[in-house]
Amino acid sequence: MEKREILQKAHDFGFEIIPHRPEKITYELNLDAMLSDDNLDIEDSSNWDWIKSQATSTPTQFDITGKVEEKYFVEGDLTKKPFLTLLHKLVAKESAFREYKNFNWDFVKKLKLPDVKGEEVLLVNIKSFMKDIAKAIKTDNYDDFTYILGYDVAVKEAYSAIKDSWPTVIKYGLIVISEGMDAECYLHPLDKYSLECLKGLTWYGDGIDTDTQIFDKWIDQVVPKLPEIDPILLQNMPVDVQACVPSLDSKSAVKPSGIQIRRNR
DSSP, rough: OOHHHHHHHHTTOEEEEEEEEEEEEEEOOOOHHHHHHHOOOTTTGGGEEEEEEEEOOOOEEEEEEEEETTEEEEEEEEEEEHHHHHHHHHHHHHHHHHHTTTOOOOOGGGOOOOOSSHHHHHHHEEEHHHHHHHHHHTTTTOOTTSSSOHHHHHHHHHHHHHHHOOOOOEEEEEEEEEEEOOOOOEESSSSHHHHHHHTTTTOSTTTTTHHHHHHHHHHHHGGGSSSOOOGGGGTTEEEOTTTEEEEETTTTTTOOOOOOEEOOO
């Protein structure tokens, strides 16, 4: 999104941007008055006549106020670069909310996941997943989760990452677990950009020659059905969930595919 478009949308959304402009004070000699004063001792600088002038300087800090996702926000004392970055994120977030707040996710009920041979794939409902993690943290009971690697603190880290950075309008995510010595297990948002980033990847385990083709073909079929949001909202994605893969019988696990790699805690 270009800067001009960001500023235009911020205006359209009713954001208020308040610049802080420090006063710029300058002094110059009042030569006309000094030269017309015959009694002035030019050698004595303490008697010189100075003219004080004030001017408005370039803004050094900014405040932003407004409403995003039907909630008021106030962000203050931002220097130029953080201001532009945050404004971009706020505009992108509100744009996605207005376009996709009533997005119909019914298609996921019939969505067939890629039948890969060397990975485990799990479609999850994010709202249910977050409830399960929050309950586990509160009760200090993680038995409802399976895992690849990680300790309880990693569960809390995953929860914080999803809570702080997951795009609100994306209701489902895709957990992909790769087999191997250094098994990877990430939760990807179910949006166009995130899935397209998975295209062309080489997967580990049995069937790696065909799994890339299977994934790529599946992605091409699914991407047209998904929301398209600004990549700035996905900077902290995907999320490492090695420590908290939902059990297959949990409400958050919508449907699985591939091979089973995870193990019980």
